[in-house]
Amino acid sequence: MGALGSPFGPLGSPLSPGLAGPLTAGGLFNGHTGFGFNIPLGDPGAIESAAKSVRSMGDGFHNQARSIRVGARVAVDGDGGWKGSASAAFADYASHLIGVLTANGNACHSAATAMSQLGHALSHAQKVTQQALSDCEKASTEITTQQGLANDAATAENTANQNAANAVHPAAIQAYNHQASVAHGDKVTAQNAVTTAQGALKDAEKRGQDAYQTYEQDAAKLATTIGTTATELRSPPHAGKAAPVPVTSSASDIVLASMVTILGSMGAVKGPLVDAVPLSERTPGFVNALIQDQRRLEEKEMHGGGAHGPYSLWTNQFFGKDANAVNAQVKSGQMPPMPSNWGSMTGAQRQQYLMETRHMFPGMSCVAGACTFVNATGTGTRTPPGVVTYIINAPPDIVKWVIHHPGQAAELAAAGVCTVAIGETNGDAICIAATAGAYGTDTAVNISDAQSFGSFWAHQGVTTAEYVVGGGGGLARTYLGAAKKLSFKAGGVSVSVLPESAGGKIALNTYFNAPGAAVTGVSPKIDHAVFGPEPPPPHHHHG
Amino acid sequence: MASFQVTAEELSASGGLIATSDTELSASASAISATTGALAGTPAAANYGTLVDNIATAVTNCQTAVSSAGEALREAAAAYALADNSAARSLRVKGH
Numbered sequence: 001m002g003a004l005g006s007p008f009g010p011l012g013s014p015l016s017p018g019l020a021g022p023l024t025a026g027g028l029f030n031g032h033t034g035f036g037f038n039i040p041l042g043d044p045g046a047i048e049s050a051a052k053s054v055r056s057m058g059d060g061f062h063n064q065a066r067s068i069r070v071g072a073r074v075a076v077d078g079d080g081g082w083k084g085s086a087s088a089a090f091a092d093y094a095s096h097l098i099g100v101l102t103a104n105g106n107a108c109h110s111a112a113t114a115m116s117q118l119g120h121a122l123s124h125a126q127k128v129t130q131q132a133l134s135d136c137e138k139a140s141t142e143i144t145t146q147q148g149l150a151n152d153a154a155t156a157e158n159t160a161n162q163n164a165a166n167a168v169h170p171a172a173i174q175a176y177n178h179q180a181s182v183a184h185g186d187k188v189t190a191q192n193a194v195t196t197a198q199g200a201l202k203d204a205e206k207r208g209q210d211a212y213q214t215y216e217q218d219a220a221k222l223a224t225t226i227g228t229t230a231t232e233l234r235s236p237p238h239a240g241k242a243a244p245v246p247v248t249s250s251a252s253d254i255v256l257a258s259m260v261t262i263l264g265s266m267g268a269v270k271g272p273l274v275d276a277v278p279l280s281e282r283t284p285g286f287v288n289a290l291i292q293d294q295r296r297l298e299e300k301e302m303h304g305g306g307a308h309g310p311y312s313l314w315t316n317q318f319f320g321k322d323a324n325a326v327n328a329q330v331k332s333g334q335m336p337p338m339p340s341n342w343g344s345m346t347g348a349q350r351q352q353y354l355m356e357t358r359h360m361f362p363g364m365s366c367v368a369g370a371c372t373f374v375n376a377t378g379t380g381t382r383t384p385p386g387v388v389t390y391i392i393n394a395p396p397d398i399v400k401w402v403i404h405h406p407g408q409a410a411e412l413a414a415a416g417v418c419t420v421a422i423g424e425t426n427g428d429a430i431c432i433a434a435t436a437g438a439y440g441t442d443t444a445v446n447i448s449d450a451q452s453f454g455s456f457w458a459h460q461g462v463t464t465a466e467y468v469v470g471g472g473g474g475l476a477r478t479y480l481g482a483a484k485k486l487s488f489k490a491g492g493v494s495v496s497v498l499p500e501s502a503g504g505k506i507a508l509n510t511y512f513n514a515p516g517a518a519v520t521g522v523s524p525k526i527d528h529a530v531f532g533p534e535p536p537p538p539h540h541h542h543g
Numbered sequence: 544m545a546s547f548q549v550t551a552e553e554l555s556a557s558g559g560l561i562a563t564s565d566t567e568l569s570a571s572a573s574a575i576s577a578t579t580g581a582l583a584g585t586p587a588a589a590n591y592g593t594l595v596d597n598i599a600t601a602v603t604n605c606q607t608a609v610s611s612a613g614e615a616l617r618e619a620a621a622a623y624a625l626a627d628n629s630a631a632r633s634l635r636v637k638g639h
Contacts, residue, residue: 031584041584050581050591053574057598060568064609071616090615097608104601111594118587216586223587230594235604243608243615247622274625288622 035136035201037129037208040215044123051115058108065101068094075246086288090246093238100234111229118222125215132208139201146193153187156180247288256281257289261297307339307353314338334363568609572602 031038072094076087157180164176249257260276273290274282313330314323318338329335336357342350358366575598582591 042582043584046578046581047585050575050578053571053578054594054598057568057571057575057602060571061605064568064605068609068612071612075616075619090612094612097605097612100601101605101609104605108598115582115587115591118582118585122585219586223585223590226587226594227590230590230597233594233597233601235601236608238608241611243611245615245618245622247619282626284619284622284626287625288618291618291622 033129033133033136033208035133035205035208037132037205037212039129039133040122040125040212040219042122042126044119044126047115047119047122051112051119054108054115055112058105058112061101061105061108065098065105068098068101072098072246086244086248087246089244093243096238097236100236104233107229107232110232111226114222114225114229118219118226121215121218121222125211128211129208132204132211135204136201136208139197139204142197143194143201146190146197148190150187150190150194153183153185153190157183157187159183245288245292247284249285249289249292253283253285254289256286257293260290261293264294306341306345306349308341312338312340318342329363334361336361336364568602568606572599575599 031041033039072091075090075094082088160176160180160183164173164180167173167176256277260273263276264273273294274287277286313327315338316323319326326335330337336354339345339353345353354364355366358364575595579592579595582588
């Protein structure tokens with residue numbers, strides 16, 4: 001039996017029926033009733049709301065699975081889905097993903113169902129236990145009251161009996177005996193009421209205890225279900241690995257794309273790279289191979305120097321001045337974006353990032369070792385540099401400053417102030433005095449890099465390649481070389497258009513000096529595109 | 544001229560469909576993260592916390608894979624579109 005005078009106060013307290021609000025672990029009473037049972041803690045409304053969210057999550061997973069299934073079907077329709085095809089690889093990737101998404105959706109739905117059941121069980125248990133608590137309190141009060149009445153009646157009965165014993169007069173004795181008899185009757189009535197109330201209390205306690213225990217058992221099972229579903233959630237087996245593009249590129253497609261990429265990296269393709277091959281050769285497989293080649297190049301170069309994403313627009317702080325102008329060109333794919341770790345990159349890393357991405361972002365002005373953003377920030381007309389002067393051993397701090405403040409450096413260059421950079425291949429420092437305003441990427445100095453192919457993928461693959469300065473097999477030398485177009489004079493110094501880097505030389509020599517069967521096979525295709533329907537002139541080079 | 548069994552638009556639309564459902568997934572994940580304490584006081588509170596954490600991990604990893612699948616479809620769409628355009632131009636040239 002519960003203690004009389006429970007700590008819950010009178011009826012009408014927050015725990016009384018009709019005032020069923022959420023009971024939390026932080027509540028005043030922590031659910032203890034003092035009658036051998038607790039009122040379960042928790043907010044059924046919040047649980048149902050959470051269950052709804054988890055159910056929506058399950059729907060989301062299932063919808064994703066459906067979307068992937070539709071995509072896979074379209075892809076397979078397009079590529080045939082034959083064994084070994086790219087679409088079959090995509091279908092396999094999609095199949096695993098669909099399996100994971102579906103399983104996750106099912107797990108979420110199971111969890112949501114269990115949560116809903118928990119919410120209902122909690123709501124029911126709270127109602128029953130709160131009613132039981134109310135009944136317990138009422139019975140306890142009744143017991144207290146009736147026990148008091150019984151005690152009073154007993155006292156009155158004793159007093160009357162003593163008075164009767166002490167009285168002499170018969171009438172008085174009779175009166176006391178009557179009082180004693182009435183008091184006795186009251187005592188018996190009160191004691192009976194106590195017994196009744198005790199029975200009611202016992203019933204209420206049992207109801208509360210049963211409801212609480214039932215809830216505890218149900219909640220424990222549902223908690224296990226929720227825990228089990230939590231362990232059923234999976235991640236895709238190939239998470240983090242790029243999905244295969246569902247376009248099959250044949251060996252011929254890949255070789256052809258490779259050749260176009262090499263020519264593009266030499267600056268030997270005019271217009272979009274895809275136009276380097278005849279229309280009849282531009283199959284989805286070739287275009288896909290070309291895109292993948294360019295994408296690999298882009299990703300490799302974007303990671304140069306330890307830069308990593310997410311990439312964003314330049315901040316004024318890091319750009320060194322108002323970055324609006326350069327950011328407009330970042331949006332158009334002309335200038336590189338700011339890596340997320342730009343602030344922590346060393347000067348050498350920043351330099352490497354800009355240098356390695358200069359081929360993708362033709363808006364930069366790069367000179368043998370460093371790039372500036374002068375095109376975005378300069379205000380003068382686009383004229384070639386008036387003077388290119390080599391100076392030796394430029395102060396390293398100036399070099400650092402240029403690298404760390406590309407915006408300001410570009411502005412100073414535009415104003416004719418000396419911009420300093422370290423030579424890429426010879427380690428020399430170069431001071432460029434831009435005497436007539438800003439200089440552009442179409443200057444002789446920039447052409448000396450001879451490796452630009454534009455922001456290929458950033459412009460949806462094939463829209464922004466550079467112009468022909470070379471040609472297909474052999475033509476770089478037979479046409480442009482003979483015409484002295486492969487070199488130029490700048491500041492009295494003769495500069496060659498041919499790549500200075502080891503990689504560039506290898507690519508060039510491989511192509512011109514040691515064409516394999518595959519290269520020989522695709523060479524006419526490339527020549528055809530570069531030079532139109534007329535047959536290319538004979539090759540007269542051997543190294 | 545090549546004859547394709549699928550159009551770039553279909554592939555692109557598939558990629559778009561994936562992106563749409565990806566957004567839905569993100570919204571649901573955000574809603575769930577706001578319910579972490581919803582089961583406080585119940586015997587399932589700890590397990591629900593695990594569920595929320597595991598959902599967040601699964602969503603992140605699935606979204607990565609799903610985005611990659613969408614990207615692959617968009618790239619395929621680009622390849623088909625360019626090939627398609629080329630074929631169309633080739634046809635026009637042939638007509639001359």
